[in-house]
Structures are given as C-alpha cells and as structure tokens.
Amino acid sequence: MSISRRRFLKHIVQGSLGAAGFLSGSDGLFQLNAHAATAGFSDYKALVCVFLYGGNDANNMIIPVDRYDSYAAVRGSLALAKSSLLPLAPANLTERFGLHPALSAIHPFWESGHLAALTNVGTLVKPFGNRDDYLSHPKARPSQLFSHLDQQRAWETANASNIMPSGWGGRLAAKVGRPETAALSGSISLNGSSLFSAGTTASALVLPSAPTPLNSALQLTHPGDMYTTSVLRTLLNSDAKSGNPALTRAAANVMQKAIKTSETLAVDPSITTVFPNTSLAKQLLQVCKLIKHSQTLGIKRQVFFCSMSGFDTHSNQGAETGNQADLFKTLGDSLAAFYNSMSELNLSNQVTTFTMSDFSRTFKPGNGGLDSAAGSDHAWGGHHFILGGAVNGGRFYGRFPDLALDGPDDSDTGSNAKGRWIPTVSVDQYAATLAAWYGAGTADLLTIFPNLKNFSEKDLGFFS
C-alpha cells in the first residue's frame, strides 16, 4: 500500500466514518470504499490524461542505447542518431536508454525524479505468459487489435474485451470524490466529448480550451441572459422529461448540464506561468485555471482529459526532426509548462499527468508513398510517461521489450514480421495504479476496471 493510500484511509477513519465499520475486516473495507464516494477528502488530487491520438511510435520516444546497433539496423531512415539522444539512466535498471531530443523540456523532470516511464504497456484482457501463449490463444486477444477507434476505446474505457459506453476517467471521478450530478463535474474534457471522460449516466463535461477565459467558457451571448436562460430552462425541462423521445431528452440533458455548469464558472483565475501557443498547451492552461478555481470551490478530486492528434505517422515520420519530432516538441513543452504551473499553485505533488495512445507503431518502417519519407504502421504495446511530484520517477516500470523481429515479444511471425510488441503490462494495471493514488479502494478498482481481476499485480508502484 502506498503512503498516499494509507493517508487516505487514515483520513476516512479519523473523519466521518465510525470505527465499527473499519474494524470489521474485509466487509469493513468495502464499506470504506462505498463511503469514499461521498466522504470529504482533506487534500486535493487531480489526474490529467494526455491522449496521443493516432498511435504514437514509442519506439522512437525511448531508445535502448545499449542495443543501439540492432535498433538502428531495423529502423533504417527512422533511426535517431545516438548522439542526439538525451540520457535516461533508470535508477532501477542497469541498462541505459535515450530520450527523443524533441522531448528535452521534460528531461529535467526525469533528472529530478518526477518523471517515470511505463514500458511496453498496452491493451490486454489477461496477461500472456509468453509469445507462445499469445500465438496459441487467439480468443484471449483484445478485440480488434491495430484498429484506431477500437484501440482508443479500449484505452479510454480500460476494457479490452467489451466496448463500454463510459470511460475509466468518468467512472473513477464518479466513484471517488464527486457524484455525476455535481454542478461542476469531477470529469472534464478540454478537447471534445472523449469517451475517457464519459460517466455511466452522463456524457462528459466538455469545456473549451484557453484562450477562452474560464468565466466565458460556458456563456450565452444573448443580451437578456437571465431571461433567456429562464425560457430555455422551461423548454429544456419540458423536453428532458421522461416520455419524450430519448434523443430529444439527450439533447436537452447536454444543454441543461451546460447551464448548470456555467453557474460555477464565474471567474477567470490568473496564471503567471507562460504556456506555449499550441492546442495542447491551451487545453492544459485551462486545466490549470480549473484546478486553481476548484480550490476556492472546495473541490477535492478531479480527472481531466486533454489530447493531441497527428501521431498516425504512416509516412514522413521523421527522426530527430520532422513530424513526430514536432509533435514531441509540442507535447514536451506543454507538459513542462503545466508542471511548472502546478508548482506555481503549490500543487505539483497533488496533480499527476500521464499519457495514453491508441497503440505504438511497427518497429520496422513502412514505405512513405508519394514524395514522402518512411513511416510506420499500427502496432500494439508502447511506452508512456507519468509526470508529477508524487511520482517515483527516474525509473522504468514494466519490462522493456526485446526488439527482435519475429522475436520473443513480437506478435508478428515469419520473415515479414514488423515488430508489434505484445504488451507485458495492461492498460488496466496502469490505470488502476493511477486510480489507487487518486483514492480508489480495492473494491472500487475492481468495479471500475472489470478485467483487473485477471492481473495479479494491481499496483505497478510508480508512486512514492
């Protein structure tokens, strides 16, 4: 059990829950968990997901420099020059690695121990003991590997066996800290209706990114605002009633939620930290403002969703420079600004940012086509970053894959094998570790993550 988890339980016990519930063994633990949904937390915590849409080629994000020659031999024109890499010397490993130079802005956080990497994580229904286990059990594989939409959904719902209509961010936020009916939802997306943010009974709260000021994020421009709102309310209430067609009710619910939320966003907090002028940075700036505002509202738990797209680099992927490098620069600079803004708010230990993506990409490049340089195709397991003051960083978690084509970690076989790594850690374990830090108890975790029961290691230990 992590320290933060212990602190959380201690708080519950000392707080509103009687000793009897706590002392009655495992049943008591379930009661504690049930209680956590409404119990007040004394500390603030937030999770911030940054989804890399399109499938990030993690093979060029973290490079095993001790195996550089075999890396370069397969990657060909995609290979990064060894001299360009920023050093990653995980404290828990003897092997040495390198970081893509365009991510230089987050390298200092690795050095200071606030950035960890989870390696070869991906969608799984249950663990595969080894490659033969994978090859001989086609029914045990996640549904529709290598398909963008399906794999995005598997990541966002943390369920690789069944598409769920709710995301794990939405389920976590509703289960721990804030019910879905709260005026300012505990689950907020800054880039459209993400499945990750959707709860079981309500769609995500979606807010526009900066530069839209927070107090005009949801604002009707009608001059007779109060008056208009009251007419809209009457019409909406009437359309939202049961008995109306489901689609009409759904449309009414979205507008009702927007009106209700708008009343909680009356100020636009000022932030000193300078954010870059990119879509992701503007989303993260709005998250920063929401977090600052939430302190004054007494909100204790929030899950945010941000995203960037363009990672589907079938062609013109580039290496030290080029398309993926540009994306990494945006990602790294935005994450660094956000971390610094959390320091500005004295909340860097209480906010954890992490990446997700559809999948990684084939280790062996594919043709780029028209006038274009090489790229890579859809694959499976990849690496992800977890950033925050509470993270036990400077370390790798999970097992880094063997990079042999048709080798022990390749789901492809034969002479055409392209290197689509079979994950050795599941999205469920990754998400559950984040959720446990956020405050979910064991029973909550098993509810939020239906396949977590299939994995023995439920906490990957990347929080200190």
Next chain:
Amino acid sequence: MTRHFGQIGKFLIGTLAILLIEAPLAASKPTDTEIARFLNHATFGATEESIAQVKAIGYEAYLEQQFALPLPEYSDYPDEPNQPPELSICDKTCRRDNFSVYPLQVNFYKNALTGQDQLRQRVAFALSQILVVSSQDSQIRQPSRLQPYLKLLDKHAFGNYRQLLEEITLNPAMGAYLDMAGNKKTAPNENYARELLQLFSIGLFELNPDGTQKKDKTHQPIPTFDQTVINNFSRVFTGWNLATSTQDKALRSYATPMVEKAGNHDSDPKVLLKGQAIPGGMSMANELDTALDNVFAHPNVAPFISRQLIQHLVSSNPSTAYVARVAKVFQSSAGNMKLVVRAILLDRDALKPPTGSAGHLREPVLWLTHLLRNFKVNETTSDFVLSDSYLPQQFDLLQDVYKAPSVFNFFPPDYTLPDSKLQGPEFAIYSTSEAFKRANFAYALIYHKLAVSTDRPKGTWIDTSPLLPLATNSTNLVDRLNILMLHSDMSTSMRKTLIKTLDAIPAAERVQNAIYWIATSPKYLIER
C-alpha cells in the same frame, strides 16, 4: 402519386400487391409536416417552396427531377505545386483561393443553401463522411487536388458504389491521404488497405443482412479480417502513383487517376478475403479489379454502407427491418446508388410519423443549413463563408466541411449515448461546449450577423423583416414560425410557453427572441 410507386416500379406484381394491401394509406395525401420530413432527409432543409413543390408532384416525381438534374459546374483549377509561390507573387488571398479548402467550402454552402441539386449534394455530403479525404492533410489542401475527389462523390451519389470504390482507390487525393500513392513492394504501407476494409466497405465484424452482428458459438462477434489479410491487401495496393501533370512536367496530376509503376508492384500471389487466392503475375489493373471484386462480393458491404447512409440521411437507430430492406436493394442492384437512395427515402420507416428512437441529432452543418433555409438565405444575406476554419473560434462547431480530424470522420457511426443503448453519432460532437456555441452562433445570425472580415466579405444573417408585421400578435408569430422552422410539428406545451413568454415582452423584441428560442430548443436540434 403513392409513396410506393417508384420504389418497386419495376415489379408490377409487387406494386399491385402493395397497392391492394395499403390502398387506404395510399389514398390519403401526405401532410405538410410529412412532406417536410421527407425533404429534411433529401435536402439541406425543407422550405415552403420545396414543400409546395412536392405537394404538387409527389415524392416519386420529385426524386426523378432531382436525379435528372445535371452535375454542378466546377471551377477550373490548374495543377498546383506543393507550396505556393512567394508572397509577392501569390498573396494572402491567392493562397486562400488556391492553397486552402476555402473556395470548396464556400461552394459547398452555396450549393447546400441555394442550389437546386439538393439530393445529389446531400448524398455526396454523406459520402464525404464515409469515404473521408481530409484537407487537414497539407498535401491535399489545394482545391485543385481535392476537387477531383469531390467530383467523384457528386457523380456516384447517383452512380454505383462498386465503381466509386474503384475510382476512389485510384483517386490521387485519396492516394496521398492514405499513402497508397507511391506505395512500393519493398515495405508495403498498410494504411489504405486497412481503412478500405474497415471504413469504406465491410467493417470490422461479420454482419447479417439486416446490419446486426453475426455471433460465433460463444456469442462473440466474428472479425471480418485479420492482420494477414491487411498484409495481403497492402501488397495489392503497391505500384500505383500519380501521373505527371500535362500542364507542367514538374507537377503531378490530381485530376486524373493514378497510374501504374509496375516496378514498384508486388506481383506475387496473394490471399484475400474469405481465403480467395489470386495468382502471381497478374497485370496491375487486373489484380486491383479482382481485389475490389473480392471486397465488394463480401455480404457485409450492402448492410454496412446502407446503414451508414440511413444514419446520415434519416435516423441514427434504424430498425433492422429498414436496414435489411435497403441492403436488399443495394445487394440486388450491385450498388446502384439511385435505387439505394430511393429505397432509403421512400421506405415506410422514413415516411411514417416518427416513433421511439427515430431521427437524429442535426449535425452542425445540417442544423445551420436548415436554419438558414428556413429564412430563405440567399446571395444578399450570405457570403456562404460558414465553415469553422474561417469563423471566429467561439463558433467552432467541430464540423469543418472536407476537413475532418481523421479518416474516422467528425463522429463515428456507432457513438453511443450515455445511460442508453441508443446510438447518436452526431452527439460525439455535441457537448456542453458545443451546445452553447450553437446557441451563440444562432444568436449572431438572428440578432446581428456573422461579423465581416477579409475572408467574410458580407457575413451571413437571418432576414427577420418579413416576420415583423406578425410581432404584434404572439400567437400568429409562433404559429408562423412553427410552420417555417418546425414544419407544424411544435408541441402544445412549447407553443404555450413561447406565446406566454412573448406576450410579456415588447413587440419589437419578439421576432428575434422567438426564432432564437426555437433554434436552440432540443425539439429543433433533433430532426425526427
């Protein structure tokens, strides 16, 4: 004219049978509300004029008129290089008009709002969201490069789906977008192979003829293909590249189909869908033809494409019987789009009064065009610059025409509503944020106009002046707007609320407020 006539016109016996069975129904003339419903499926928004027209000639004759209209005229764009010439030669306006999708978007809204060939444009717009090529890819932002793709959609909106698949496969914009152009046998790119199968033809799971998923013995859906199939198709799609421009040998042609570069083609044997083996050494054209026949022969194509077309034109949750009826026409006619479109629009589920989950959320484009057509927008009241790229950020409705975020379109066909098993694809881009943006968009159109800029020479606004004489009597005003905007389908409680509220405000403020409240109401957002 009965609603069943043309749908089965070829089959005299069937026609007689249905006429006999449904004679009482056929005898009753459709109401204006019913006609408007048909027109909201077939056009970018029913208008008083189009309702009167259909009332006079009937559904069938209206469709025949629409089918008979010629293809639109297209601007002539010369082949362009990848990058514009320097600013002194090609200034900002030149760049906007030749190196961005702006003119094609303007053209789209002009056609949608004022064009006569409504049905063709509506079906082509649906196709542009199924077989997506997005000008967000900077290689194909030039109108000269994207327009040939749009011409294909216009042509095959009333053409043939198998033929469309072939022409799309060899279309240079698609080739550039999904990396088929220039693909080589040495390391085949999988992009086009995967999306052709997953999105443009058969989808991921085996389907029944009614569009539902087949299940295996353990009640699991059955995948249509695996990575091996993708690998084989990716090898089929090697060796094609763009032709050299006839205007300038240094440029490539996006106006003519891709051509063979046999040296880059993998001519070894391949195994396609359902285990169909094709021998090595075929000519490239022959192999491509054989491979597309293999795809098109898959029984999924008819229900997979039919259901999506129904979703775009009519309803998010069509009954399985509706899908089966349309898919049957698709299948038996080998993808004849006129027959498929007719089957969708004249189906009993499309024409009968809406029940249960019928209808769909108006996607931003259709909401906007419907609203503007309600008020007879024309060249005096609009410059047709209505796409997200050229509007202020606060109006970004997430449907920048021909500029989808990815090949997965603006929204997925199976987006599921929370707390319900219903699909609502358009809800994927209707969130709390967009709900207020739409309201504010409506506000700008009704109370002021979309602000003018260098890219928006005139702006767009709703001309409320014809309605002003009605403002003295709230009941008359609401009843008139009920006809114009809701096609006489306003609920009693909504009518009461509006009249009561309008009575309490000065007459001068009534018209704009009434339009605003209707345009932002769930009743209006959901087209049923």
